[in-house]
Amino acid sequence: MADFAHGHSIKIHGVRRNDEIGEIARALQIFKQMVIQTEQQAQLKSQLAAISSSLQEATNHRDFAERLTTQLAPLLQAGVALFYGYDDARRRLDLLGSYGLRLSNSPDTYVPGEGLVGQCALSRQPIVLDHVPENYLRIDSASGTALPRHVTILPMQLRDQLIGILEFAGFAPLSPLHQQLLDELLRMAALTLENLNRAVSTRDLLEQTREQADELRVSSVTMRQQQQALRDTNDTLEAKTFELEEQSQRLMASEEELRVQTDELQASNEELRLKTDTLRHQKQQLEALQSETSQKAEELARASQYKSEFLANMSHELRTPLNSLLILSQNLADNREGNLDAEQVESARIIHDSGSSLLRLINDILDLSKIEAGKMELSLVSYSLQSLARSLRRNFDHVAREKKVHYDVMVDDDLPAQIHTDPNRLEQVINNLLANAFKFTSRGSVFVHISRPAGDLPLPETLGGQALLAISVKDSGIGIPAEKLERIFNAFEQADSGTSRQFGGTGLGLSISRRMAELLGGDIVLRSEVDQGSEFVLLLPERSHDAAATIGASTMGHVSTTRPVVRALLPAEGVSDDRDRIVPGDSAILIVEDDPSFARILADIVRQKGHRMLHALDGESGLELARRYHPIGVLLDVMLPGMDGWTVIERLKADPTTRHIPVHFLSATDDAGRGRELGAVGFLTKPVTREAINDAFERLLHFAEGRTRYLLVVDDDVDARSAVRRLLSQDDIVINEAGSGEEALQKISEVGYDCIVLDLGLPGMSGLDLLEKLAESGSTPSVVVYSGRELSREENLRIRQYTDSIVIKGARSPERLLDEVSLFLHSIRHTPSQVGSTVPANFEGLHGHRVLLVDDDMRNLFALSKVLRSWGMQVSVAQDGHKALQALAENPQLELVLMDIMMPGMDGYEATRAIRAQPLFGRLPIIALTAKAMRGDREQCLDAGANDYLSKPIDLDKLASIMHVWLRD
Amino acid sequence: MYGCATDVDKPAMNTSDLDTIEVELFVQALQRRHGYDFSQYAPASLTRRVQQLADQMECKTISGLIEHVLHEPQLLPRLLEGLTVPASDMFRDPAMFRVLREQVLPLLASYPQINIWQAGCAHGQEVYSLAILLEEAGLYERSQIFATDLSERALEQAEAGIYNAREAQQWSRNYQASGGTHSLADYYSARYNLLKLDQRLRRHVTFARHNLVADGVFCEAHLILCRNVLIYFSNPLQDRVLSLFRNSLVRGGFLGLGMRESLDYASAAANFSAFAEPVRIYRLASQPEPALS
The missing domain is CATH 3.30.565.10 (Histidine kinase-like ATPase, C-terminal domain)
Incomplete structure (x- = not known):
């Protein structure tokens, strides 16, 4: 069979015979034909398959066209094959591949309708030419060229879409088999081409995408670089700007400072100029007045001299006739002749007496004028x-x-x-x-x-x-x-x-x-x-x-010079003072008071206290007594006959010999401020109690000079004690020493010390214990703690309950010790300004309540806790938020918290929030104490969880009422 | 006819009068809207700064600025920053810091606890300078610095302790001139063009907002530094602030002012005596005034 198919050599004989052989031969012939056909079909199929698979391997259009033409042409025994692809977008036919074609022979492109290829594209019908014109394309081989006999032009379509044109030229027409082959192949090729199209376009797209991606990548890199560059520039710019801004701000600030200074200078210049003007003006006025005055004085002196001379002359002239008048009238009054009656004698005597009076007057005038004229002579x-x-x-x-x-x-x-x-x-x-x-x-x-x-x-x-x-x-x-x-x-x-x-x-x-x-x-x-x-x-x-x-x-x-005032100095009835009994070494107190009964009360107190008493009923004599006797203190009334108390203190303070004498006012007028301005140590408003007078005395004596002060130095180290003694040694200070707390207590019970210098590290009873003991006994003298080591915050807090004079030993501590000690010895401690001293009207309801006071300002802490204790409250103190939380944890019975806001470490806001965060203290009243006065600050206190707030300095009345409100439940 | 006066006949108001009115209105707006009272600031310099603010915020007039004051509460920090003049250096006026180091701190060393109030701390340069002084004197562990300012923004900057590295040279020279024995570089780290102060220096500093115009005493201070602040205040306000300082200071406490400030003419200065007048350091009398009942 295979031989049939392949072996054309197999010859069938006897086909033309009309016998059975012929029939068989014909049948065989037919069979042979069929075999051949089948064989051809199979071949066709396999060729088709081969081409098809080859085509499918094409990677692009040209490859496809090459494969198509190259494989198809031999199969169809065509000398030339061409394939044009149709580009729908451009409506153009491009020569993509050819077989056996000289390159220059055929145009590369056609548009539809152009030439046969174009025609075919337009008509979508195969075109077959059997007799090709002379000048048509040639089939070319090395051995020669020849015109093709047959030309076939075929459209390649897929679903009515033209995708290409295939042209063959050969010497023989296409066999049916070829036709069949082409038919099938074209369909298949069309599909493949489409696939290829898709693949290519996909690939193109892919490529494009990849390219784009590449491009993107490249541009993104570029962009990144640019960005970096930009950022760098930006940074530089920003830094520059920042610098510039800062510089400009600095410049502005210093300019501002300079300007302000200029403003101030101008203002003070202006002020100075005004003052200078005023001064010049005043000086001119003064000069004018002065010259006027001296002129007047001269005139007066001259007038006075004229007057005196006139008087002297006149007296002399008057005396002369008067002389005879007197002698004659005396003679008449003597009545030696006895020829005058009693009435006449009396008249003569009157004449004589009157003349005598006149003479005395004239003599007096003469004397006076002599003196005034400077003509009185002494022997x-x-x-x-x-x-x-x-x-x-x-x-x-x-x-x-x-x-x-x-x-x-x-x-x-x-x-x-x-x-x-x-x-x-x-x-x-x-x-x-x-x-x-x-x-x-x-x-x-x-x-x-x-x-x-x-x-x-x-x-x-x-x-x-x-x-x-x-x-x-x-x-x-x-x-x-x-x-x-x-x-x-x-x-x-x-x-x-x-x-x-x-x-x-x-x-x-x-x-x-x-x-x-x-x-x-x-x-x-x-x-x-x-x-x-x-x-x-x-x-x-x-x-x-x-x-x-x-x-x-x-x-x-100065003719009209006024005499110094001559004063009434006879003591008033009632109060007799000790001026005659004062001996050197006595201390006297001067009472200037015009109310004798009050003066007597004061006098008794002064004498009871072992001082001499001086009394003046008015300011002038008070001043005289102060100058003469140098009392150690003055109790001064304001309303006095003549010179008032204000003037008296002014004069006292203006006189270097009396300036140091402390003055305490006792007055029915209430003007403590003026008293303070004038330098008084105190001001007591009448009516007064005996206690108030005693206090006033204490204050007066405290400032008085010359009183002996007692000082106790408590230190276990002998050398340290003697160092302090040397440092503080003064004429009017008696310094005692104690080597232990026990000894100190003993000495303190014997002597009322003005001040104690206390070392903390003592054997036995510690310095702190000693302070506590003293506080318990109720009478704490002023204590200066002189510590050889630094103190912890807690120790500091404990000591501050008793004294705020704490000196840590160091290179420069002696001078501070001296300051602190002399402060105690020579002045009165003032109550902290942040807490007033008024007692609120209603504090009974606060008694027994437990309050926690939180403040880092220890002056405030102790001043306030002292007040609260005086109201009968139980007070715990804490220095900051942490300590406050700790105190609350240890003592949950606390009923109310007074919370300072500005504190180091944990501030008041934070502490309040932390307290509120604990369920146990959700309803614990917290009153914020804030130095801040602005609306927003107060709201912040409430936001943090405080129930109310109070501004510093604390108004005690307000504090009491706020606590009343929040302690009521 | 007879002429009759109308409003039109009034002479045009000159600019400086208008300025005065506008600044007054601005001050009033700020006071009523936000509670900050600038009415006691020295008028000439306040006017300049308000004008500056208006320029910065691109307002044609101060009246335009008032609108911002009233309707944009978020601008308050910026306004406050603009109205105060925060500028300083570390160890600015080294001679003053030398006196602090050599004369004041040895005296303060006799107190068990040393509280220092830097009033108007601006961007904090002097706060850190103080901390360094205390550290080098071995006193920092028992010291507490309260650094206060009116401006929240200034406080934030102060707390951060970041400054331009360009300053470092000048500051180092100041530090040396103030008697510093180390190197200022021991106290900061520099990176890029910034320097950041050692945050350990902040461990005893409390930054807080405090308005000298309205707020009260909040601590017992042994030293108060208030430099180049009073010059922007009117005399009555200066007196208020000085009495605030007086009530804050312990007896014998110190007050340091700016080089262009002085207590010479202040009536509240009576209790202060000059401690080192050339560098404007004053001391509160250690004897209190006589107490009166």
């Missing part, structure tokens, strides 16, 4: 005091007898026998004083006492530094009211304008006396009480100098 000689006394007795004994007034002259023994003075002027002065005394004394006595000046006598400053005599003329007459005292020495003045009518006199006597006393280098001072009498004291130096010229000149210079 200084030694003069015996005894002869002065004799002369005084002699001159006034008869007057005394006449007026039935007791009169005596006394000379002390401790005086010199002789003094250097002008006897006439001296007697003139004393006679004048005596004449006055007798004039105004109708009963009682007149005494002259020559002695040294008494201690309580206010000495005019000009007389300081020389040996003085006091010649006192004292009467029990009508006295002089205080308001007249100053004017009594003025010329033509008498205490009462009615006085002259009753008592006579020119009113010039005292004025002249004083001028003469001055001329003699002395002065006259006066003390007087209405209805009690007066005392004029002539103060006279033992040796007078001929100072007439200078006094005259100076008198000329």
Whole structure:
């Protein structure tokens, strides 16, 4: 069979025979034909399969076309085969593969309708040409070229879509078998091509995608690089900007500072300029006033001199006629001739008396004018005091007898026998004083006492530094009211304008006396009480100098100079003070108080406390006493007759010799602020209790200088004790030492120490134990803890309950120790400013309640806990949030928390939240104590879980009411 | 006809008067909206800073800024930062720090616990400087620094302790001039162009907001540093702040001011005496004023 199929050589004979053989031969022939056909079919199929599988291996269109044409052409015995692929998108046919074609022979592309290929594409019908024109494509081989006889052009389609054109050219027409082959092949090839198309396009897509991916990758890398670059630039820029901003901010700040400074400078410049202007203005005014004043003074002096000269001249002119008038009237009154009747004699006597009065007046005026004109001359000689006394007795004994007034002259023994003075002027002065005394004394006595000046006598400053005599003329007459005292020495003045009518006199006597006393280098001072009498004291130096010229000149210079005030110094009835009993070493307290009964109470207290008492009824004498006796303290009333208390303290503070004396006010007025400004150590408002007075005394004494202070040094180390002793040693401090706590307690019970310097590390009882013991006993003296080691926060807290003076030993600690100790010894501790000292109206309801106080400010912690304890509350303290939580954990009975907000470590907000986080304390009242005053800050307290808040400094009334509210449940 | 005066006839108001009105309104707005009272700040410098703020926030006028104040509460920190002038250096004015180191700290060493209040700490440079001083004096373990400022933003920066590394050189020179015996570099680490201070220095520092205008005493202080703050305050406000300091300080406590500030004319200064006047360090009298009942 196979031979049939392959062996064309098998020849069947007898086909044309009409016999059986022929039939068989024909049948055989047919069979052979069939075999051949079958064989051909099989071959076809296998070729088809081969081509098909080959085609399927094609990887691209050209490959496909090459495979198709290359394999198909030999099979179809075609000399040339071409395959055009149809590009639907471009509507174009591209030559993709060929067989046996010279490359230049055929165009590479066609568009549909162009040429036969195009035609075929358009018509989708096979085109078969049997007689190819001459110039048609040629079949070309190495051995020659020939025109093909047959050309077949076939469309390749799939589902009516043209996908390509296949052209064959050969020398023989296509056999049916070839036809069949082509038919099947084309379908199959079309499918394959489509698949290939898909594969290619997929691959293209893939490729594209990959390319894109690559591109993407590349661009992303680029981008990343760019980004990096950008970021770098950005960073640099940012850094630059930051720097610039910072620089500009810095510049702005320093510019701001500079500007502000300039502003301030300008402002102070302006202020200075204004002040300078004002000063210049004032200076000008002052200068103008001054020159005006000196002009006036000159005019006055001149006028006064003219007046004096005029008076001197006039007196002289008056005296001359008066002289004869007196002599003649005296003669007439004598009536030696006896030719006048009684009435006429009386008239003559009146004429004489009046003339005498006129003469005295003229003499006085003359004397005065002489003195004022500087023409009074002194003749200084030694003069015996005894002869002065004799002369005084002699001159006034008869007057005394006449007026039935007791009169005596006394000379002390401790005086010199002789003094250097002008006897006439001296007697003139004393006679004048005596004449006055007798004039105004109708009963009682007149005494002259020559002695040294008494201690309580206010000495005019000009007389300081020389040996003085006091010649006192004292009467029990009508006295002089205080308001007249100053004017009594003025010329033509008498205490009462009615006085002259009753008592006579020119009113010039005292004025002249004083001028003469001055001329003699002395002065006259006066003390007087209405209805009690007066005392004029002539103060006279033992040796007078001929100072007439200078006094005259100076008198000329300021004619109207006012005299220093002469004061009433007679002690008021009731309170007699100790001025006469004061001896060196005594401490005296001065009471300036015009209410005698209150003064007496104060006096008793002062004396009970072992001090001498000085009393003044008014400011002026108070000042005098302070200057004279240097009391260690002054209790001062504000409302005083004359100079008030404000002025007194101002004067005291202005005088270097009295500035240091502490002053405590006791007054019905309430102006503690002004008292403080003026430098008082305290201010007590009347009415007062005895306790308050005692406190005031304590305060006064605390500031008083010169009191001996007691200091105890407690340290187990002898060297340390003596080092402290050396450091603190002062005249008025007594320093005791104790080597142990026990010894210290013993000593403290014996002596009231002003201050204790305490080392903590003691054998036996520790320093802290000692502090606790002292606190228990109720009377804690001021303690300075002087510790050789640093203290933990807890130790610090414990010690701070008793004292806030803690000094840690170190290079610079001695000076602080000195500060702290002198603070205790010489001043009063003040209560912390953050806590007022008022007692709230209603704190009974707080009694017994347990409160936790949390604050890192120890001043506040202790001041407040002291107040709370005084309200009967049980107080626990904690220094910060952590300690507060710990305290609550240890003591769940606590009923209320007072929580400071700004604390180191855990602050108040945090602590409050932490407390609230515990179910046990969900309803525990927490009151925030905050130094912050702004709305938001307060809300923050409440947000953290506080029930309420209070602003620092704490108002105790508010604190009490808030605690009332929250402790009610 | 006879002329009659109308509003139109009024002379135009000049700019500085307008400024005054606007700044007053701004201050009022800030006070009523947020509770911060700047009315006692020195007017000239306040005006400049308000104007600056307006420029920064691109407002044409201060009135425009007022709108922000009223309607954008979140801007408050920025406003506060702009109104205060936070700028300082470490060991700024080394001579002052030298006095602190050589004269003040040895005296403070006699207290068992040392509280220091840095009022107006700005960005914290001086807080860290103080911490270094205390550390080197061996006192830091019993010290507590309260660093307060009005501006929350400034406090955040202060707490972070991060500064531009460019400053390091100047600061090192300051540190040496203040008598420092180590190297400032021992206290910071520098990376990139920033330097961060050793956070251990912060262990005894409490940062807190405190407004000197309104808030009260919150601690017992042995030393208060308030440098270049008072110059921005009017005299009454300066007096308030000084009495706040006086009430905070222990007797014998110290107060340090800026080089351009002085207690010379302040009425609340009576209790202070000059301790080192050239570097503006003052001391509260150790004897309290007489107490009055």
